[in-house]
Amino acid sequence: MQYNFDEIIDRRDTGSLKWHYSDETIALWVADMDFKAAAPILSAVEQVMQHGILGYTKPTDALYNSIINWHGSRYDLQLEKQNILFSPGVVPSLALMMNVFTKVGEAVMVNDPIYTPFMSKVEQNGRKLVLSALKEAEGKYHLDLADIEAKIIEHEVKLYLLCNPHNPGGRVWTRDELEALLAICKKHNVAIVSDEIHQDFTLTGHTFTPFLTLAKGYEHNVVSLTSMTKTFNIAGIKGSMIFATDEALVKKISRQQQLNDEYELNLFAYTAMRSAYEHGGEWLEQALSYIEANIELTVQFLNKHLPDIKIMRPEASYLIWLDCSAYSQDDQALYDALRAAKVELSAGFKYGEEGHLKMRINVACPRALLLEGLTRMHAALGDAT
Ligand SMILES: Cc1ncc(COP(=O)(O)O)c(C=O)c1O
Known part of the structure; x- marks a missing residue:
């Protein structure tokens, strides 16, 4: 089917965060x-409405398979059902990871510039924010590995929150860059949480590398976060995934989620997620x-x-x-x-x-x-x- 992306749909007065204006902005x-x-996503949600029962819902095997197939076929990320947890959003998961990997007062590193919640969640959760500025050269950002390592040592950083692809700079970190970062984190026993929510927007000529595909031998300290909401423009539905391949780590994350009883999505999120990954x-x-x-x-x-x-x-x-x-x-x-x-x-x-x-x-x-x-x-x- 051919979609019409030229269609202008008025979003004012719908409660849209983006189109919050009363004027012509x-x-x-x-x-x-x-x-x-x-x-297919809209019709899957419509089918739920027609069924008319909106009761408590669990993730089905078909849903897990849709996630596994999408990530396996596109990015060679081999997941199993037990590697996948659900979370209401990637930002809530970033906050959750603070409690999985660090204690109050410990240091968490993020790059500068960075999607704002990377900084605010660290500070709001009482952790010490350590920034490593990206270096600009040839029109793009680069990780400053020397600065990263020096600050990890100086501040005894426990967790590195990576944004891959990077928002706002749009970098898709290469395998070599990620391996170099991993080597530093391994050397100093720093956990890595990789926010990969922009993965599916990798543009022509670039290759996205899921951090978990590099984590062999270090799986107990690596988590990736992603979501169908950004890719398929369904952010209002809310819902995301946490991937980890170390069994003990998955249990630890799961226990942390249970503290607030936040490990389930709503019926529409499960429905949209499966349909997106199967037919989107x-x-x-x-x-x-x-x-x-x-x-x-x-x-x-x-x-x-x-x-x-x-x-x-x-x-x-x-x-x-x-x-x-x-x-x-x-x-x-x-x-x-x-x-x-x-x-x-x-x-x-x-x-x-x-x-x-x-x-x-x-x-x-x-x-x-x-x-x-x-x-x-x-x-x-x-x-x-
Ligand atoms: C890098 C990054 N992470 C997370 C989010 C938001 O994720 P969620 O809506 O699942 O909390 C965004 C939204 O722009 C983003 O750019």
């Missing part, structure tokens, strides 16, 4: 796409090619009209990291200028020190909306040089 911020979900591939393929064209269009538009914006081309995801320092010297003024022109992007400073004077644009929307948003950016910043 265009939302190009939070990582939520403006595309209708895949037909066709939609995803089309969405990805639409997104790649939108990324190209954005790069061309900005190169032409706002040539002093430094664009970090994503290797995964529909989020593009823009260095706007040529157009403003003040983070809030930059954000406000765009809001005044009725377009909203994510303010870079929320992603750490490295986000200073940067903005993150979400291009996963119908092309006409994107073009209007870009035009408003041009209007806001065009005279500012």
Whole structure:
């Protein structure tokens, strides 16, 4: 079936987080796409409604198999049923991992810049936040391995929260980079939790490596987190997975989840998850090619009209990291200028020190909306040089 990603669906007044405006502002911020979900997912949810019974629900073997097949066939990640736990979200799982691997007061490392909850969950849970800035070279971010190791030693870091692919920089860390990171963590007995929620948006020319595929011999200290909600644009349904291949670690995570009785998903999440992994591939393929064209269009538009914006081309995801320092010297003024022109992007400073004077644009929307948003950016910043 051919999907129409050009269709503009009004999301105002629906309780949408992204489209929270009462005016004509265009939302190009939070990582939520403006595309209708895949037909098989919608019809699976409709079937549940028609059945009419919305009682307590357990994950079925068919659901486990759909997860196992998706990750095995796409990423050569070999999972078994007992390696899979469910969680209401990847961010709740990041918080959970604090209690699995660390105690209050112990140090947790994350990169800078990073998706904001990586920092806030560490601090809110009373752990010590240790940042390692990514190094920018040749238009992309790199892990600063020397800095990572030095800070691990200095702060006695117990846990490293990795974002792969990286948000907001869009890096798909290579096998070599991940192996180098793993070697450091192994040497200093640091656990690794890899947030892989953007895995399915890996773009042409790049290869996503699930961290667990490298963890042989270190499985007791490696967990990966992922979800169908981001991939299939069903974040409002909530639901995600935790993967771990060490039996004792799975038990430990499971016991931690039981403390708050949070290890189950709702009926719609199980239904959507199975349908997405069994039948969502066709939609995803089309969405990805639409997104790649939108990324190209954005790069061309900005190169032409706002040539002093430094664009970090994503290797995964529909989020593009823009260095706007040529157009403003003040983070809030930059954000406000765009809001005044009725377009909203994510303010870079929320992603750490490295986000200073940067903005993150979400291009996963119908092309006409994107073009209007870009035009408003041009209007806001065009005279500012
Ligand atoms: C890296 C990353 N992790 C987690 C999430 C959110 O996950 P969830 O909605 O499952 O909590 C996002 C959403 O943008 C994200 O970019």
